[in-house]
Amino acid sequence: MMAKIDVTNLNLYYGKSKVLNNINMIFTEKSVTALIGPSGCGKTSFLRTLNRLNDTVPDTRVQGKIKLDGLDIYKDMDEIRLRKKVGMVFQKPNPFPMSIYDNVAYGPKIHGIKNKKTLDYIVEKSLYEAFLWDEVKDRLKKPALSLSGGQQQRLCIARALAVEPEVILMDEPTSALDPIATAKIEELILKLKHDYTVIMVTHSMQQAARISDFTGFFLLGNLIEYKETSKLFKNPEDDRTIGYINGIFG
Ligand SMILES: Nc1ncnc2c1ncn2[C@@H]1O[C@H](COP(=O)(O)OP(=O)(O)OP(=O)(O)O)[C@@H](O)[C@H]1O
Numbered sequence: 001m002m003a004k005i006d007v008t009n010l011n012l013y014y015g016k017s018k019v020l021n022n023i024n025m026i027f028t029e030k031s032v033t034a035l036i037g038p039s040g041c042g043k044t045s046f047l048r049t050l051n052r053l054n055d056t057v058p059d060t061r062v063q064g065k066i067k068l069d070g071l072d073i074y075k076d077m078d079e080i081r082l083r084k085k086v087g088m089v090f091q092k093p094n095p096f097p098m099s100i101y102d103n104v105a106y107g108p109k110i111h112g113i114k115n116k117k118t119l120d121y122i123v124e125k126s127l128y129e130a131f132l133w134d135e136v137k138d139r140l141k142k143p144a145l146s147l148s149g150g151q152q153q154r155l156c157i158a159r160a161l162a163v164e165p166e167v168i169l170m171d172e173p174t175s176a177l178d179p180i181a182t183a184k185i186e187e188l189i190l191k192l193k194h195d196y197t198v199i200m201v202t203h204s205m206q207q208a209a210r211i212s213d214f215t216g217f218f219l220l221g222n223l224i225e226y227k228e229t230s231k232l233f234k235n236p237e238d239d240r241t242i243g244y245i246n247g248i249f250g
């Protein structure tokens with residue numbers, strides 16, 4: 001198993017407050033890792049450091065090292081190159097106010113693809129991979145915002161896939177969805193891990209147990225326990241993990 005991302009001694013500060021405390025984590029290539037923990041423990045902040053989305057937040061300081069395929073993402077890569085490799089899907093579906101087609105073609109166009117046939121191919125392939133093609137193939141020119149919430153989220157996943165990333169970050173991708181749409185996204189994530197490294201935040205321990213290979217439990221900015229999902233849920237070692245899993249807090 002190969003390390004795709006290697007996080008060493010990561011600290012994150014918003015102004016004077018330290019939100020992530022000495023995080024060390026390795027993410028295995030072509031696997032799904034779930035990040036769990038109570039509200040405010042730093043899961044979203046952590047995910048954003050992997051994509052350098054905190055760079056634009058004033059007064060934010062990142063210490064430590066994050067390597068992607070051995071390259072330091074803060075030193076050896078610019079944001080554009082990084083974000084082509086590391087895509088992100090947010091908690092709330094956020095399609096652009098344009099057509100379904102244009103949402104998916106947007107990224108490839110930015111990366112210089114102009115040929116109509118090539119774009120058509122990428123749009124179809126990405127929508128197909130995101131399990132959305134059959135539902136939208138007859139209405140590609142319709143506004144993305146006319147889709148249902150679950151369809152919008154799958155569109156955002158298709159948009160992320162269209163630039164052929166290697167890593168996909170997902171921040172509670174199903175929290176706004178009903179059980180059927182959630183099941184579709186879960187099925188999709190299981191399929192994605194054959195080709196991509198997926199790191200997802202979830203509040204649902206059932207979801208983590210269903211679809212992740214590894215789980216990390218965060219508490220107050222600390223990574224408390226991180227191991228294979230089945231081991232974390234069956235044999236948690238830290239009292240705080242045991243408490244969280246048994247619903248004592250969070
Ligand atoms: N831009 C910011 N400026 C200052 N503080 C922030 C900022 N973003 C988040 N925080 C604080 O950092 C801490 C971690 O927040 P974060 O959003 O990472 O938590 P989370 O684990 O994702 O929570 P939730 O489960 O509610 O989404 C919280 O105390 C939050 O208030």
Ligand SMILES: [Mg+2]
Nearest residue numbers: 043044045171
């Ligand atoms: Mg969050």
